[in-house]
Structures are given as structure tokens and as C-alpha cells.
Amino acid sequence: MSKVHFVGAGPGDKELITLKGYKLLKNADIVIYAGSLVNPELLDYCKEDCEIYNSAVMDLGEIIDVMERGVRENKEVVRLQTGDFSIYGSIREQVEELNKVDVGFDCTPGVSSFLGASSALGVEYTVPEISQSVIITRMEGRTPVPEKESIQEFAKHQTSMVIFLSVQEIEKVVERLIEGGYPEDTPVAVVYKATWPDEMALRGTLTDIAAKVRENGINKTALIMVGRFLGQDYNNSKLYDKDFVHEYRGNEDGEK
Template identity: 45%
Template sequence: MTVHFIGAGPGAADLITVRGQRLIATSAVCLYAGSLVPPELLEHCPPGARVIDTAGLTLDEITAELVAAHESGHDVARLHSGDPSVFSAVAEQMRRLDAAGVPYDVTPGVPAFAAAAAALSREFTVPEVAQTVILTRTAERATAMPPGEDLATLGASRSTMVLHLAVQRIDAVVADLIPNYGTDCPVAVVARASRPDELIVRGTLADIAARVKEAGIRRTAVIVVGAALTASQFPDSHLYSANRSRA
């Protein structure tokens, strides 16, 4: 048997990959984060599948379910919101499965930052404006950030920055970013990207905190900061240039 860690995407059920949907349909056990994974995805589970909402479980309880499935010879679809490569808490599950000798693999999904870019109809890397995207978070209610990964340090490049799990600290985020980005830097907050109740709030570092509070956004949102959000005067990419050699 195999534990399949599957990126369930940012919220819209039809943003699951074909591979992810197939694995759900062929797994006798499905563990999913009930507060984040769209329930429509569970419709792909085979008849009689054991379906477990992990929202109220501890890491040890989740691991016990995975190990029990392994001992019973059942494949597991372990659904995580977005993509497992960032802010998914997959690493500690993998560590426990390695110790228990349980095999696993990973199927990527559409990450929240990509869904936010689509919702905003923006490219986060714009020629001669921004060619780097920083994905980060804050540490208010989570594990501590490593040294050198504070917002003041990360913001020194003025790259496009996407903050996860930080909208409840919007005032502190703004205060940390203004010294590097300036008060007039464009900001967008995308809540529930790709879902029917998706909400977008735009502004600058000067006014985004007030706008977010007025909109009542407190969770399931990403904050995007950087000049790429509003850039209109920039050179065309070299990728399609007539001067580029295609030999």
C-alpha cells in the first residue's frame, strides 16, 4: 500500500489534478482537512471508503490512521489544501511514516499563491520590475520563524512577497514592510481564492489594513505585496522577442 499525499488545490473542487482525482478514486482510505478541502472531492472516493476529517485530530492520531491503513493493506489518499510543498505540515507526517516503514508519494496541487495571481489577473514576475517571489508567513500563532526570515530582512529585496497565515496580523505586517516597500506600494489581499465566495481587497501599504478590516477578512487569505501588482510600463519578455535566436 501507499500513502498518497495529494495537493487538493486552493478551494475550487475542479482544480484538483487528474492524477489526484484518480488516486482518490482508487484509495480505500481518505484523510482530508475538513476546514479547507472542498467536500465535493470526497465524491470521488470509492464506495465503502473510510473517510476521515483530520481537522480535529492531532499529528499522532493522524499517523495512527495512516499506519493502520498500511497494516490493513489499504492505499490512502491524504488530501492537503493547496500544494504539499509549502505550509502543508507534510514534512512531519513523512518523518513519522519513514520511522514506521510506511511508503508514500506526493502529487502536487495548485498552490494558494497561484490561485491568487489568477484571481488578480496578474503575473507576479514582470520583466525589470520583479523576478523573484517570496513565499512566507508570520509567527504569531505558529512555530517560530528561523533567523533571517523576518519580514524586515526578506523585504529588503522589494521582491513580490506573498504572505500566508498572516491576515489576522495585517497591522504588524504593514509596519514591518513599509520601511522597505514604502507606503505607496501596491497590496492585494485575496480571501478564499478560486471559491464561489472569493473576495479581493486592493490598496497600498498605507490603507490596506483598514480595507481588510472593513471587508471582515480574518482567515483563508493571502497578502500579496509588490510593484508587479500594478506594473504597466515594462519591456516585453526576451522569451518571445524577435531578436532572440531560435536556432
């Protein structure tokens, strides 16, 4: 019997799906894609007779029914999820339901939008002696957030932070970041639809980023990036330091 293939669609650009994900999509008989977030151009890879469902207008029960029916009919079923499904991908609830009806699945990871956003800016989240950790989070909305994982609690670390699903409340995000400990001059970037043709990137600080976001009409599908990794300060890594000896590269005397 066939199984359901969960596939990360990537951040937007249709070419940023993995090769394995592309092959699964190309051979699929049924595709259920997250229509509110996944680039529809990815569906160009599908066969002409592929059954395509937009999960944006479906509830969980309807999604599982399509998956189960497809697998029982021995068809190749792909669940195409935005970015990588391990981050705000709602994969757990689908897996639990598939287990209940004894339907197998496998997972092919994708490129997350937070990686697409850093690539859009040409930055790295981990800069030696500046930041060595990345916090991925969101502000509470209709979905609650544990109290210990609030924006202001995480802000105490003043490390690199990426905030999903929160740009519509940019003023509150800024307020809580400052309340938690980030200085007002902390660099901030907001990337709208990273890697899409209409991508937009705004840079500023906690002082002015909210105004820039409002001026440009951004209220969804954007990531907020915060931290000194976005600033002018940096340090070279030891990896390519000519005086740094390791097992692959010795010093001028040939020592390792």
C-alpha cells in the same frame, strides 16, 4: 503492500486538483483530508464505501495510526492536503513518523493557493525589469520564524512577496513591510479563499489595505500579495519580441 499517497488538493476549486490526484482520490479506500482548509466538495470524487477522516480534529499520532492500519490492510490511503503540501503543509512530520513504522508513501503535487491568488487577479509575479523573484513567507505567531526571515528583512529586497497565514495581523504586516523598505504607495492585494465560490479580492496600497481588510471582515484564509508586479508598470518579455532571435525563431533573413 500499499502505501500512503500524499495528494495536493489545490487551492479550493474542486476542478483544480490534478488528474493524477483525482484518480488517486477516486480509487482510495481511506481518505484523511484537512477539513479546515480543503474544499469538502472534493470528497464527492470518493467511492461510497470510502472511509473519510477529518484531520482538523485529529493529532499527529491519530493520523499516523489510520495511515498505518490502512496500509497494513493493503488499502489505498490518500492524505489530502490543502493547496500543495510543500508550502506550510506539515508533510515532513508525517513522513518522519511513517518512516519509523516502515510505511511507504508517494507524493502528487497540487496547485498552491498563491498560484490560485495570482490567477484570480490575472497577474504574474515575475515581470521583466520589475521583479524576477518571489518570496513566500509568513509572519511569526505561535509558530516562530527565524530572525533572518522576518517580514522586515525580506522587505529589504522590495521584490514580489506572498505572505501566508498572517492576514489576521494585517496592521503589523503593513508596519513591518514599510519598516523593511517598501514605499507606502507599494501596491498590495489581499485574496480571500482564492478560487472558491466566495472568493474576494481587495486591492490597495500599504497605506489603505489594512482598513479595506477590516471593512470586509477578512481575518483568515487569505493571502497578502505585495510588490510592484501589481502596479501599472510593466515591460514586454523578449520571448515574443519579433526582433529577438533564438533557436526556435530566426529573424526576417532566416538567421538564428
